[in-house]
Amino acid sequence: MIEIDGITKTYGAMTAVDAVSMTVETGTITVIVGTSGSGKTTLLRMINRLEEPSAGEVRINGEATHSLKPHILRRRIGYAIQGHGLFPHHTVGRNIGAVPELLNWPKDKIRARVDELLELFSMDPDAFRDRYPAELSGGQQQRVGVARALASRPDLLLMDEPFGALDPIIRTRAQEDLRRIQQRLGSTIMLVTHDMEEAIRLGDRVAVMDGGKLVQHGTPAEIIAAPATEFVADMVGDVERPLRLLSLIPAGEVVEEGTANGEALPASASLRDALSACLWTGREAVPIERDGAAAGRVTLAAIRARAEAHG
């Protein structure tokens, strides 16, 4: 568990981060979202002490970060930034193994870890481990950057706009990969973005920053359904709110008995998918299947009722 307790950063008369407190549960993703200059990066950099807080403290599994030497702390906390920051003259394998090497892991253990991570990121180890960063696409470099940050199984992974430089299609893929890998490894992640869509898609919890203050901290559904301030409502976008909410609810939750025409959707598909299937094909309902077997249907009326029940 990560506890952030009244953490503040001032630069002269300017308060960049203003008494932010929040708790991050082990094995979850917290996304910090806000506009430019709201203090997101400063908050993140105080957690691994790239910036020293002016007040407040951070505890990782009960241990205050100021009681540790910064270089020890940074070995326990992975850090991935936009543009990945790979070492250009080291191979992919050495880049990923950089922290385990610092920690004096035996060579065969480092190699096994590098190969395991490459496989997790769908990159064939034999094809990639000996290449140099310049021989990779932008998306592949980004994956190597995240793999490097995860290599020593850190207590916490900090990510600052990790997908900022990727085009929209690769970006969605990268987000899905991160989610899958985080669930597989049980990693604890804090990720900074200015993109609310990304926050909602990736976060177990979303923390919204405005003018250095934490203005709301909750699940994506809570943020969408009940924005705490006008600023949060603006970030979520009023018009998009119902659709965003529907995108978080699996069709399996409102499935009812009965049949419907046309191609079935899996129970794990979102209500947003079900709505768009109905609208696109002019149907009042879509059939739902679970493990390949018919499981009932989702109707437009049920989708509408669920979208209204957000209070």
Ligand SMILES: Nc1ncnc2c1ncn2[C@@H]1O[C@H](COP(=O)(O)OP(=O)(O)OP(=O)(O)O)[C@@H](O)[C@H]1O
């Ligand atoms: N070293 C510094 N000296 C003075 N002011 C700073 C310093 N670092 C950051 N600031 C100020 O603190 C505020 C918060 O900056 P920060 O980089 O944390 O914002 P951000 O939300 O991450 O923005 P962005 O999305 O643009 O990166 C800004 O107004 C910035 O100008």
